[in-house]
Every structure is written in structure tokens, then in C-alpha cells.
Amino acid sequence: MGEAPGLFEGHLQDFHLKSEGPETAIDVGSNKTYVFGGMENESTSTIGVRIFDKSMGEWMIPTVLGTRPGSSKGHSAVLIDDERILVVKGDSTSDDCFWFLEVNTAFVREQKMRLGTETVAWSKGLIGEVEKPIVISGPSGVGKGTLISKLMEEFPSMFGFSVSHTTRAPRNKEQNGVHYHFTERSVMEKDIEDVKFLEFASVHGNLYGTSVEAVEVVADKGKRCILDIDVQGARSIRASSLEAIFIFVHPPSFEELEKRLRARGTETEEQIQKRLRNARTELDQANSPGLFDHNLVNDDLETCYENLKKLLGLNEAGKTTTTDKSLPELFDVPLKHSISKIDQKILINCGTAERQNSSRNMFALDLSSIKGGAPGRTRGLNVYSVEPSMNGVNGTKMSSCCLLTS
Ligand SMILES: Nc1nc2c(ncn2[C@@H]2O[C@H](COP(=O)(O)OP(=O)(O)O)[C@@H](O)[C@H]2O)c(=O)[nH]1
Numbered sequence: 001m002g003e004a005p006g007l008f009e010g011h012l013q014d015f016h017l018k019s020e021g022p023e024t025a026i027d028v029g030s031n032k033t034y035v036f037g038g039m040e041n042e043s044t045s046t047i048g049v050r051i052f053d054k055s056m057g058e059w060m061i062p063t064v065l066g067t068r069p070g071s072s073k074g075h076s077a078v079l080i081d082d083e084r085i086l087v088v089k090g091d092s093t094s095d096d097c098f099w100f101l102e103v104n105t106a107f108v109r110e111q112k113m114r115l116g117t118e119t120v121a122w123s124k125g126l127i128g129e130v131e132k133p134i135v136i137s138g139p140s141g142v143g144k145g146t147l148i149s150k151l152m153e154e155f156p157s158m159f160g161f162s163v164s165h166t167t168r169a170p171r172n173k174e175q176n177g178v179h180y181h182f183t184e185r186s187v188m189e190k191d192i193e194d195v196k197f198l199e200f201a202s203v204h205g206n207l208y209g210t211s212v213e214a215v216e217v218v219a220d221k222g223k224r225c226i227l228d229i230d231v232q233g234a235r236s237i238r239a240s241s242l243e244a245i246f247i248f249v250h251p252p253s254f255e256e257l258e259k260r261l262r263a264r265g266t267e268t269e270e271q272i273q274k275r276l277r278n279a280r281t282e283l284d285q286a287n288s289p290g291l292f293d294h295n296l297v298n299d300d301l302e303t304c305y306e307n308l309k310k311l312l313g314l315n316e317a318g319k320t321t322t323t324d325k326s327l328p329e330l331f332d333v334p335l336k337h338s339i340s341k342i343d344q345k346i347l348i349n350c351g352t353a354e355r356q357n358s359s360r361n362m363f364a365l366d367l368s369s370i371k372g373g374a375p376g377r378t379r380g381l382n383v384y385s386v387e388p389s390m391n392g393v394n395g396t397k398m399s400s401c402c403l404l405t406s
């Protein structure tokens with residue numbers, strides 16, 4: 001904390017402030033100016049964030065949540081609404097140029113209360129429609145893993161598994177980083193403190209959790225995320241900003257569940273007993289109002305799998321289209337570019353002397369399409385190329401114009 005450096009004196013009211021070096025300042029409300037740029041510190045290479053509180057005349061260094069953008073030699077920024085700022089990284093491609101700094105979303109407000117510090121959260125913007133993640137819950141031994149494996153095998157380009165963290169010991173054939181990230185309890189507890197998990201729960205005596213990164217990795221590949229988590233985790237996800245489809249898998253009978261658990265041969269008798277006790281509670285909770293969207297009974301495996309595909313809209317035709325699914329076409333955002341906000345659209349002008357003949361100089365980002373937010377990715381960005389006109393774009397008069405840095 002300290003005094004505003006001379007650089008900003010007299011300029012802080014200016015909505016689009018240009019600073020020396022790769023720094024940007026954006027006013028949010030009448031009291032705060034968010035300044036970002038440079039490096040956070042020598043050991044991290046990311047865009048740092050500071051806040052100047054005008055009423056107090058003090059700088060604040062916020063707690064920064066979410067995966068951060070890599071460092072950039074220049075970026076532009078614009079205030080979207082009183083909840084978030086869009087930062088466009090220069091000298092990058094469209095799969096890594098849109099970053100949202102959440103300053104007052106529900107998630108950020110909640111974390112501010114919890115941490116007792118000024119807090120912001122980064123959320124990377126992903127172009128294109130990504131379908132909602134799928135949460136699959138059900139008692140131990142019901143066949144969740146078997147169903148998920150079948151889905152991933154049949155549709156490898158469509159689905160990606162969210163690899164959870166757990167403190168339980170690996171089973172014989174389980175690989176670290178593939179089935180789970182096997183973790184020490186103390187490490188996982190620290191990561192939970194540092195808000196690295198979307199959700200976590202104590203299940204059968206061990207900690208399990210979905211890290212923000214586990215979901216982001218899948219989203220970044222343009223795949224639909226599948227989460228195999230318990231009922232407590234499903235509840236937490238329901239309450240979070242991650243919109244998902246919730247499926248509960250039932251056994252045909254309690255006896256059959258016990259038979260499968262024993263036949264799997266991965267647990268000791270004591271662990272089997274614990275899992276069976278917990279299964280009764282989980283089965284009771286399957287009917288909690290508003291929690292699960294779909295219930296499946298895994299009696300005959302093939303029938304259950306077909307039903308799962310049906311409820312996910314995967315018929316033979318779907319299979320053909322989804323296998324051909326490709327990521328959106330990439331475009332470059334040069335270091336020198338500018339952005340402007342017009343109603344619910346952001347215009348990105350990539351026009352430079354060298355690129356004057358390029359037909360792909362001007363892009364529009366439709367803000368009305370954005371979904372989700374921190375922690376995780378802001379999905380479904382609709383970006384398209386537009387023709388500039390004398391009076392703005394397609395006759396729309398440009399309002400605020402934003403800075404570019406270099
Ligand atoms: N809340 C939560 N539960 C999880 C997570 N990962 C796995 N689980 C659940 O933990 C329970 C135990 O999983 P596991 O030890 O692999 O045993 P299994 O269900 O018998 O295969 C299952 O109900 C999983 O759905 C997670 O990240 N979060």
C-alpha cells in the first residue's frame with residue numbers, strides 16, 4: 001500500500017488511461033481503479049493486478065484467484081460491467097487472448113468474505129460453444145467408472161475426464177494423473193485453502209476434490225467435461241457458477257451392488273462395509289429435490305449405456321457430427337491493436353500498416369453469449385469478423401475507445 005505514483009496523478013478519472021510500459025488502468029465504480037500489467041513478482045510471469053482505492057488514497061494488492069494469463073508485452077482492456085473487465089492480450093492467438101478479470105461477481109464476493117481480503121479472479125475466455133459438463137454420481141461399485149470409460153472410448157474427441165485429486169492410496173491399475181492425482185492430505189488441504197478446488201468432499205474417510213485446473217484442461221481442448229464425483233460434490237457444483245448436467249446412477253438392488261463391489265476386488269472387507277453404509281445415504285440423497293436431472297439404473301450394462309447416450313443426445317447421427325467436431329479457427333491478435341465497447345459488443349481492431357490488406361482486421365465479440373466465469377473458463381464466446389465502415393462498424397457509431405499498450 002502507498003501513494004499513487006506520479007504516473008497516474010491527475011489521470012485516474014480517465015476511463016481509458018494509457019500508461020508507460022505495459023500497464024493498463026480501468027476505473028470500476030467511482031472509488032476503485034484496477035491497474036494491471038508488468039509481472040506480479042520475479043518468480044511469476046503473469047499480468048499482475050493492483051487496486052487503487054481513491055477514497056482512501058491507497059494501493060491494495062488483491063488475492064488473485066484462478067489460472068492467470070501468461071505475461072504479455074502489451075494488452076488492451078475495457079470495463080464490461082460492474083462485475084468484470086475484459087483484457088485482450090496482444091501478440092497472441094485467439095485461443096489465449098481473451099481474459100476476464102472478475103472484480104465483483106458472486107464468486108469473487110463470496111471469496112472476499114471468506115478470505116477477508118480484496119479479491120479478484122481471472123477466467124480465460126473460450127471461443128465457441130462448449131456443451132455443459134456432465135456430473136455423474138452414484139454409490140461405490142454401481143458402475144460409474146465403467147460407463148464413463150465406455151463413453152470416452154466411443155467418443156474420444158468429444159469427452160474429457162476431469163481428473164480429481166484424492167488422498168486415498170492408488171489401486172493396482174490406477175495411474176497418477178490419469179485416474180486421479182494422488183496427493184498428500186496436507187498438500188490438498190493447502191490447495192483447498194488457496195481456492196484451487198471447484199469442490200471437495202470427505203468420502204469414505206478420504207479427501208476428494210475437483211481442481212479448477214482439472215476442468216479447465218478439458219475445456220481448453222474443446223471437449224465436454226465428465227466429472228465422477230460424490231453427492232456432496234454434486235451439491236457444491238450445483239451451487240457454483242459451473243452449469244452442468246447431473247446424473248445419478250442407481251444399482252438394480254443393494255445385493256447386486258454388494259456383489260459388484262466384492263467382485264471388483266479392490267477394497268478390504270472393512271472398506272467394503274464402509275462403502276456399503278455410505279451407499280445407503282447416497283441412494284437416499286439421489287432424490288433430493290433439484291439436485292439430479294436424470295436417474296439411470298445400471299442393471300444390464302449395455303442397456304444402461306444406451307440410455308446414458310440417449311439422454312446426452314448421442315445417437316448414430318450425433319456420433320458422426322461429434323467425431324468430426326473441430327476447434328474454432330484461430331486468428332492472431334497483434335501486439336498493437338485496439339478494442340472498443342459498443343453496447344453488448346466488443347470490437348477488436350487488429351489493423352496495422354502491414355495488415356491493411358487483410359480482410360480479417362476487425363472482429364466483434366458478442367458479450368451476450370458469455371457463460372460461466374471464475375473459477376474456470378468463461379465459455380461460449382461468439383467472435384466473428386466484421387467489415388469496418390466510415391462511421392464505425394456496419395453503421396453502428398463507436399462509443400468508447402480503448403487503449404493499446406506496447
Ligand atoms: N466430491 C468428490 N467426489 C469424488 C471426486 N472424485 C471421486 N469422487 C467420489 O469419491 C467416491 C469414491 O471414489 P473411489 O475411491 O474412486 O471409489 P469407487 O467409487 O468405488 O470407484 C466416488 O463416489 C466418487 O464419485 C471428487 O473430485 N470430488
Ligand SMILES: Nc1ncnc2c1ncn2[C@@H]1O[C@H](COP(=O)(O)OP(=O)(O)O)[C@@H](O)[C@H]1O
Pocket residue numbers: 138139140141142143144145146147260261263264298299300301302304
Ligand atoms: N451393469 C453391470 N453389470 C455387472 N457388473 C457391472 C456392471 N457395471 C459395472 N460392473 C462391474 O462392477 C464393478 C464396479 O464398477 P465400477 O465402474 O468400478 O463402479 P464405480 O466406478 O461406480 O465404483 C466393476 O467390476 C465393473 O466391471
